[in-house]
Amino acid sequence: MTIEIRPITRAEAKDYLRVLPWANGLPQEEPEPSAWYAGRAANPPQRKATPEQLDRYAEELLTDWFRPQAAFVDGKIAGGSAIVSVELTLPGGRQVPMGGVTSTGVLPTYRRRGLLRKVMAAMLDDCRERGEFLAGLSASEATIYGRYGFAPATFQHRWEVRRTDAEFRTPFTDPGGLDLVDGATAAAIWPVLHEQVRAVRVGEVSPLPGKWSGLADGGLPADGRGPAHHLIHRDAGGQVDGAAIFRLPWSPDPDYAGELQVDAFEALNHDAHRALWGLLLDFDLTKRVVAARRPVDEPLRWMLANPRALKFARTRDNLWLNILDVQRALEARTYAAADAVVLEIDGVTWRLDASPDGAACTAAPGASADVSLTVSELGSLYLGGVRASEFRGAGRIAEHTAGAVSRLDALLQLDRAPHNAVGF
Template sequence: MAAYYRALPFANGLPSWEPEDAAWHGGPEPWPPQRTPASVEQLERMAAADTKDESFHPIATFVDGRCVGASATISFEVTVPGGRTGRMAGVTATGVMATHRRRGYLRRMMQAMFDAALERGEPLAMLSASEGSIYGRFGFSPATYRTRWELARHEATLLPAEPDPGTLELVDATQARKAWPLVQADVCAHRVGELSPLPGRWDGLTDEADGTNGPLRYLTHRDQHGNVDGIANFRLPWSPTTDHAGILVVESLEATNPVAYRALWGLLIDFDLTKTVVAAGRPRDEPLRWMLTNPRAMRITRQTDNLWARLLDVPRALTQRSYLTPGVLRFAIGDDRMCRANNRTWRLNADGPMVTCVPTDEAPDLTITLSALSSLYFGGMSARHLAYAGHITPHADGAIGQLARMFWTDAEPHNSFGF
């Protein structure tokens, strides 16, 4: 395991992401920060935890007995259109040593991970792409997005609303660790694209300071019956310059209903002795904008793709979700070089109580690339844009419109944390 970790950039203090401003980073400086190489003790602790984790599936490449590449999948449940959850293999912690790149080792690891995921009954793979040019050749394509937005406190006025029957409370990390699973469970049940958190997801919450960033603060909302229905983690980082002083950074905020959502934001956007509110990793269709007297006050300052999707088993993946508009669609796939069973014409029938997707000898209504179908899976991408870009070729009148209507979801898919 120590050799496995040393093949990964993060364990060696090397960049594991492009050193750019990221939409899930609330600060003004480039992300990620420089890391210190992991010590022997840290590697041992990581190995002890990972080998006990049944959801963690590591894989490595060895050349002459030396580990030169590593990756892993994590077994998740993800909420799909219709509110059900589907099994998903989350690809993570991927790297090939600089001395052994461009030799096909990453492709061989990907193939082995896809095969293993299919054996476990996981018809879908997802990842966060460190570079946009790497993972498309394996069939992955953007499926969800994240934004970073900010607003000036003096512009942040909420529209009038009924009085809040609940209460807000600043709590410590111990209380936050208890509150987060309760709120997140409700969020997962209703938000397409959200991941079901693994055990221990919030164990690291602490009241200790993090360098000059200061400690995380925790704000909860309880309804009139005393039940927690919203929570936010935020920071008040110190800055050596006046340009970045007085910023309140919201690292995460979730609520189970509009009343709690409005109450949490109402306090955070009018926090004493602050000038600017920054929120990172937020949905593109943040409802807060429509609660402001001046919707322009909320300015999106960064945006990036978040999770990339890849269908491993097309019929199983398509039948575990539902479709907003009933219909029948025949489509052909012919470009999947890694899961070749997907290459044929399929008949998707969502016109009854049960969704089916079976092979057919009928003429297809359209031909679609595997990556385009993967992007459309959660319902947040445009079928017309993908067709315009050449990823979908219609063979029947109205085929693109039918595809768009069937796969679209409202609201846009989003997931709140990475892996």
């Protein structure tokens, strides 16, 4: 058996697509209701790509931002994956290049032969060569990608509220206004709104080309959940400062009838946030609101008269990070305090001199480490979504200097939990 790992050529694009689960009508997600999906099904139905679709997808594949690698076994493509070029917002607001892993699959008849490990190694080498010191992905299964150095760094909630329970604690007078708009208007609004959001939200990623172009098409989505409706909020000056995409699917089951499903929601300030949820939670002829892709520190819970009314249906990891260059990564973000800590990461010792203005990270061979960890733990800690003390409690971080883990927590903490609503 001869194995070759390399980028695909244009002529091999369709063969590469044929190894991917989504092109074969196979599941792409674990069989549980996802935090990123507001519908009731465990997964949206899969449909095998038609020859015409494969032709179109193959033409779209080979661009500057899509970098596929394939595993050839005896000359045949048996597996593959790809890196997409995106940006990630770090603590402090810096937006840095990140290699996003996507479109991954190995044919069932070629599994357990190390093909994905070889493909992943080639892709991460490509990231390093291009100067990307971070790689990220959204894991279909939580047990796969840890072996390649990835670790969960951001998390999402899927929650629901019964309309009869959705009373707000205090009255509200909206200084702006709400409007229902068509898909074409929404398609023009969302890219601008998202750029404003990702400039200030740690963990957010840049969208892939054409992310919102489909909003203008309208009509029924492939999963049959009914057409999208577009709600926007404008401030007192007429500027859009919030938007939501929701659906009202029909259901033959009375238990699920009258359910409003929120697919996307963004607000730049409290007024937009309060006004948008105020309408979505009191829409005529509905009885329940289900929201997907919500941050773990969603403020709506504390705006309700009864905080228990917001019930969490699912919590799961979202963005997984792999730190490809420890020094560059630790110097790229800012910190919540000024302190110096010596970290032993996978046997290599680093001194981190951190402050709210930036940091210096230098190799410190022979220095006594305050804390020992692996690059996997660092990936989870990096954006502030997981505390070092949690890993210490799990036996995954060793503290050598009393109080060092608490000091590390103080350095990495954020005012808001990291969150990314846009995938890749």
